Amino acid sequence: MTFDLSTPEASSAAEWRGVDVRYPFAGRNAVGPLDLQLRPGERVLLLGASGSGKSTLLLTLTGLLPNSIPAEVGGEITIGGIDVGSREPAGWAPEVAQYFQDADQTLCGMRVEDEIAFALENRAMPEAEIAAVIGDAMREVRLPESWRQRRSSSLSGGERQLVALAATLVQDAGIFVADEPTAHLAPEAANRLHALLAKAPATQTMLIVDHRLDGLIETIDRMVVLGADGTIIADGVPRTIFRDKRAVLATLGIWRPAAAELDGELTRIGLAPPIAPLSIEEALAHLDPSHAPQSAIARAKPVVAAFVAACAAPADAAVTDAPVAAELLDAACAPFLGPVVLRNVDFRIREGETVGILGANGAGKSTLGLCLAGLLPVKSGKRQGATGGVAFQRSENQFVGGTVSDELRAALPPRIGDAEQARLVAETLEKWGLGGLGRQHPFELSQGQKRRLALATLTITDRWPLLVLDEPMAGLDAAGAAALTAQIAGLCRQGRAVAVITHDMDLALRLCPRSIVVGEGRILADGPTGELLRDADLLRRADLAEPSSAAARRWLDRVAAC
Amino acid sequence: MAGPGRRVLNALNPLSKLAVCAIWLAASVLIFDAWFQIAAILLVWLVLIVFQRTSPLVLLALMVPFCLFGLGFLTTSVLFRQESDFAVQVASETPFGSRAFSAGVNLFLRAIACGMISTFFALTTDPGAFVRALMAYAKLPPRIGYSLFAVMQLVPDLAAEAQQMRFARAMKSGRAPRRIPGPFEAVSLVIPLLAFGIRRAGRTAIAMEARGLATGTPRTLTNVPKFSVRDAAFVAIALAILGSLTVATGR
Structure with a gap:
């Protein structure tokens, strides 16, 4: 049985009434108690710090939790006014399309076209219709035709996410639920996804969890913020919340769009935009150099300049004369037992240097990182330098301990005494925001917590002169990202070389004085990050996008030209 | 090609x-x-x-x-x-x-x-084609068919997962991984891979359920191999x- 969630009779597309969730053996609720109603056609963004229960809340919607994942769920959950428990989770698939945080939770390991067809087959859609829908979905998400016969598990993390998106979009359900849909996507692909969400039918209700707000937030009608205890601390229009609750969001370590920071600075000097801005363009629209009062522009200029400077790595952070930590010379890089994906790679990283490795999904960034660290031998050419420590994209792969504390202890040299070990472990847990989780199994942590643990194990000692961090910020909240950024800067000051593989152009600009851009089977460019991210042709070739502060820099250029 | x-x-x-x-x-x-x-x-x-x-x-x-x-x-x-x-x-x-x-x-x-x-x-x-043929011609129930399919697909995934684990361990031991794991290394991978297999099975089951795979409901089978x-x-x-x-x- 299906029903139309957009009809006036359906007063709510979905509703949680007095809902709380507690996992087995957990000492407190993962979520709630909370009340939340999604109105038909509403686009809701769910924000919260890492571990605040956002993913848990989404899993309760169709009853996957507690039906498939054990937990105690209290309260009442309805879809279109019908109790969720009245059907099996699979029975809600026609009404709810779910896009999970981990693409492996959305995909089943089939060939790409079979993955996309799966939900439609389950709905008994005629075969000819399915074929047409698959073609449309692949075109819409811009999946190459050559992927049709490829197994989804043979794709890179970002590529899998695109397939998962196509597989979810074809469901054309009344409610679309997405948990961090852009976490592993390159900027151009993330923009594509945001565009797809923006042009979705007005009748479709959306509930989205995402940390990457720039480009998405403009399409959102309403924002719900979860506090650290899993209860709702703010519910309203994004513009209002980002301006009125700026301090609260910052304190809780919740992501805000870049414009919210600039809005705060402009408000401080009495030049607040007339409406709370969601983009840098909106924040500076009332200060257009061609018609705004010169006095206002003069007051705003140092503030905007300081904002732009804060978004970029300090100019003096560039390292040019330190000893080389590791280098690849005319190297050919290939994944283990796979074909060469990058050729003629000449790349060196110096002690104390932070270098960004940027590129589209599937460009070979992770393979390059493993070769640089010395974990993958180069197929031809040469690698020199110290072996590096790698923070893998899937943090779970590097966990071997039974508890979080064991994991950290295993990373310490055995000669350290028990008391010193305990002190270092406790100190590291606090430093990485993992206090109180020492006795939990690493696999029980949230995605952000897992990532912090992986990084904590790499930095608890000074064993690694070179660190390769593969998407280090994926799954982290703003506080975690800020802490990690400070940690990385500290590591570099200690003389360690850090290579950061990232899709986040803002992060690359802020953290890496120098970057390389990977694409077309080679290194396309190597230079100061700011310059690379201003090269429109390069960004287009590499499927990248400019950082969010670019509009502010352009404003400064216009002011200077006037 | x-x-x-x-x-x-x-x-x-x-x-x-x-x-x-x-x-x-x-x-x-x-x-x-x-x-x-x-x-x-x-x-x-x-x-x-x-x-x-x-x-x-x-x-x-x-x-x-x-x-x-x-x-x-x-x-x-x-x-x-x-x-x-x-x-x-x-x-x-x-x-x-x-x-x-x-x-x-x-x-x-x-x-x-x-x-x-x-x-x-x-x-x-192709394992997928085999399972589809069994479901179409041998009336294999979809839940069993897709479970069988997931198990067949797990084999290459286990190899990829084992490789990631070997990288992480090689990193911790400070040595580049050998092309073929030695007997001790192979044995030490068994439990983590078993854990991966169980986790993966759970995730696949959730993925299939969330996308509407249920028992007793009619469903279409596409790409069925023809005779x-x-x-x-x-x-x-x-x-x-x-x-x-x-x-x-x-x-």
Whole structure:
């Protein structure tokens, strides 16, 4: 049985009434108690710090939790006014399309076209219709035709996410639920996804969890913020919340769009935009150099300049004369037992240097990182330098301990005494925001917590002169990202070389004085990050996008030209 | 790129191949004749090399476990021949030296022949197509079919996962990973891989459930392999060769 969630009779597309969730053996609720109603056609963004229960809340919607994942769920959950428990989770698939945080939770390991067809087959859609829908979905998400016969598990993390998106979009359900849909996507692909969400039918209700707000937030009608205890601390229009609750969001370590920071600075000097801005363009629209009062522009200029400077790595952070930590010379890089994906790679990283490795999904960034660290031998050419420590994209792969504390202890040299070990472990847990989780199994942590643990194990000692961090910020909240950024800067000051593989152009600009851009089977460019991210042709070739502060820099250029 | 021959074998209905392979396996088990087994092995080799463009080196590597298995039969037969009177009696009619050795060779070749017939099926059949064919023609319930499919897909994923774990461990030990894991390393990967398998199975089950896979509801099956004239020709040729071989080897 299906029903139309957009009809006036359906007063709510979905509703949680007095809902709380507690996992087995957990000492407190993962979520709630909370009340939340999604109105038909509403686009809701769910924000919260890492571990605040956002993913848990989404899993309760169709009853996957507690039906498939054990937990105690209290309260009442309805879809279109019908109790969720009245059907099996699979029975809600026609009404709810779910896009999970981990693409492996959305995909089943089939060939790409079979993955996309799966939900439609389950709905008994005629075969000819399915074929047409698959073609449309692949075109819409811009999946190459050559992927049709490829197994989804043979794709890179970002590529899998695109397939998962196509597989979810074809469901054309009344409610679309997405948990961090852009976490592993390159900027151009993330923009594509945001565009797809923006042009979705007005009748479709959306509930989205995402940390990457720039480009998405403009399409959102309403924002719900979860506090650290899993209860709702703010519910309203994004513009209002980002301006009125700026301090609260910052304190809780919740992501805000870049414009919210600039809005705060402009408000401080009495030049607040007339409406709370969601983009840098909106924040500076009332200060257009061609018609705004010169006095206002003069007051705003140092503030905007300081904002732009804060978004970029300090100019003096560039390292040019330190000893080389590791280098690849005319190297050919290939994944283990796979074909060469990058050729003629000449790349060196110096002690104390932070270098960004940027590129589209599937460009070979992770393979390059493993070769640089010395974990993958180069197929031809040469690698020199110290072996590096790698923070893998899937943090779970590097966990071997039974508890979080064991994991950290295993990373310490055995000669350290028990008391010193305990002190270092406790100190590291606090430093990485993992206090109180020492006795939990690493696999029980949230995605952000897992990532912090992986990084904590790499930095608890000074064993690694070179660190390769593969998407280090994926799954982290703003506080975690800020802490990690400070940690990385500290590591570099200690003389360690850090290579950061990232899709986040803002992060690359802020953290890496120098970057390389990977694409077309080679290194396309190597230079100061700011310059690379201003090269429109390069960004287009590499499927990248400019950082969010670019509009502010352009404003400064216009002011200077006037 | 796949050659035309590769397309021919892959385009055959998996159930045709399954039926032919099952008949050939039964023949290999029942016909206790070394020449028959040798012919079966050579035939599979010929077909895979000519039509599937499989490298002879790959086939040799794939034969290793079956050879080891067969070697067990050979040594057992030579050392404990009183335990296999029937086999020894039958094998005595073949031109392979002593009765015990002859029986051992027969069993050894039979193990390889069965292995190569299975290899033929595995190398020429897409697991997804096989499961779809079973669901469409053998009325295999979708829940079981997709579970079977997920298990088949888990094998390459386990290899990829093992590789990631080996990287992480190599990093912690400060050494680059060896191309082939040593016995201690292999054993140490068993429990984490088992844990991965369980986690992966849970995730796949959730993924399938979230996308509407349920019991007792009608569903469409797309990309179902069709039966064609080629299947009939394949079955006819395979059975004709089998018949000829059987006659030629005196059974």
